Amino acid sequence: MIKTIAVNQNYQLIHNLDATELVNGNYLWYWIDFHQPSQSEIEVLNSPLQFHPLAIEDCIFTLQRPKLDYYEDYTFFVTQALNPTTITKEEIDFFLAENFIVTFHHQPSPEIDEVWNRFSLSTKVKKWHPSQVLYHVLDKMVDNYFPLVYQVEDTLNELDENSKGRSMEALLEDLFDTRHQLLALRHTVTPMRDLVYRIINSQRMTKMQIKLEYFSDIHDHLLKLTEMVEANRELASDIRDSYISLNSHQTNHVMKVLTVITTLFMPLTFIAGIYGMNFHYMPELTWRYGYFSTLFLMFLVVLGMSLWFKKKGWFK
Structure with a gap:
C-alpha cells in the first residue's frame, strides 16, 4: 500500500495523490509511505521516483545494517525498529531530500503511523519539513527501545532475586534467552547510535534544514541505551557466574x-x-x-x- 501527503504553496495538506503527480507537481514538499508494498508498488521507486538501483535493492532485501548513503539529489537511510513482542529487528528505509521524504517498510510501523497521523492533523504545517518527519520517526523508534531494555532489566532482577531454589538448567535457560534478547538490542542500538552520529556530523545534512540539536538529543538517548544494554549484559554474566560458583560450592x-x-x-x-x-x-x-x-x-x-x-x- 502506498500513502501520500503533500504540502501545496498555500501550506495546505493534500492526500492520496499519485506519485507521478507529486514528482511533476508544484508542491513545497511531499511524503510518500510504502507500507508493505506489492511488487508493482515497489516499481514506483524506479519510475517515476527514479531512485538509484542500489538503494532500491537495499529496500527489497531487508535487514541491512543501519547506514547512510549519499546520492546526487537525496540521502538514503537504513534504520531499524524493534518488534516489542519478539524483540526482532524490522527495517525502515528513508529517502530524504529538501522537497520530499519517502519511507519504505515491509512490516507495520507504529512509529510512522503515529507521526503520519500527527502531521495529518497538524494546524502548524509551516513548521513541518521532510527532515522534521525523519526526526520524529527516529525519535519514536528510539523511545520504543527503552521499554524493551527496561523489560529485560526487570527480568534479570527477578532472576537474581529468585535464583535460589531453582534448578540450574531452568535458570541457565532463562539467562541465555535474556542474553539473546540483549544481543539483539545491542545489534540494533549500537549501529543506530553510529548512524545518528553520522547525521550530526554530516555537512550535507545542514543543507536540509535539519536542526542538529534535536538529533543530538536522539544520540544522547542511544548512548544511554548502549550503557544500559552493556550493564545488563554484565549483570547477566554475573548472575550466571555466581550461580555456577554457588552450584559448584554445593557440589564440592x-x-x-x-x-x-x-x-x-x-x-x-x-x-x-x-x-x-x-x-x-x-x-x-x-x-x-x-x-x-x-x-x-x-x-x-x-x-x-x-x-x-x-x-x-x-x-x-
Whole structure:
C-alpha cells in the first residue's frame, strides 16, 4: 500500500495523490509511505521516483545494517525498529531530500503511523519539513527501545532475586534467552547510535534544514541505551557466574561429606575383610568375646577418626 501527503504553496495538506503527480507537481514538499508494498508498488521507486538501483535493492532485501548513503539529489537511510513482542529487528528505509521524504517498510510501523497521523492533523504545517518527519520517526523508534531494555532489566532482577531454589538448567535457560534478547538490542542500538552520529556530523545534512540539536538529543538517548544494554549484559554474566560458583560450592560440599563417610568406612571394611577370610587357624575366631571386641574396636576407630576430622574442620 502506498500513502501520500503533500504540502501545496498555500501550506495546505493534500492526500492520496499519485506519485507521478507529486514528482511533476508544484508542491513545497511531499511524503510518500510504502507500507508493505506489492511488487508493482515497489516499481514506483524506479519510475517515476527514479531512485538509484542500489538503494532500491537495499529496500527489497531487508535487514541491512543501519547506514547512510549519499546520492546526487537525496540521502538514503537504513534504520531499524524493534518488534516489542519478539524483540526482532524490522527495517525502515528513508529517502530524504529538501522537497520530499519517502519511507519504505515491509512490516507495520507504529512509529510512522503515529507521526503520519500527527502531521495529518497538524494546524502548524509551516513548521513541518521532510527532515522534521525523519526526526520524529527516529525519535519514536528510539523511545520504543527503552521499554524493551527496561523489560529485560526487570527480568534479570527477578532472576537474581529468585535464583535460589531453582534448578540450574531452568535458570541457565532463562539467562541465555535474556542474553539473546540483549544481543539483539545491542545489534540494533549500537549501529543506530553510529548512524545518528553520522547525521550530526554530516555537512550535507545542514543543507536540509535539519536542526542538529534535536538529533543530538536522539544520540544522547542511544548512548544511554548502549550503557544500559552493556550493564545488563554484565549483570547477566554475573548472575550466571555466581550461580555456577554457588552450584559448584554445593557440589564440592556434597562430595566432601561423601568422602568423609567413605573414609570412615574404609578401616571398618579393612577389619571386616580380615576377619571375613576363611582361614581355619585364626585365634580370634574361637575367642568367646572376639565378636564384641571387634565391634568395639570398629566403634573406637570411627569415633577417633570423627573427632580428628572435626578438629581439622572437615565437617563445616
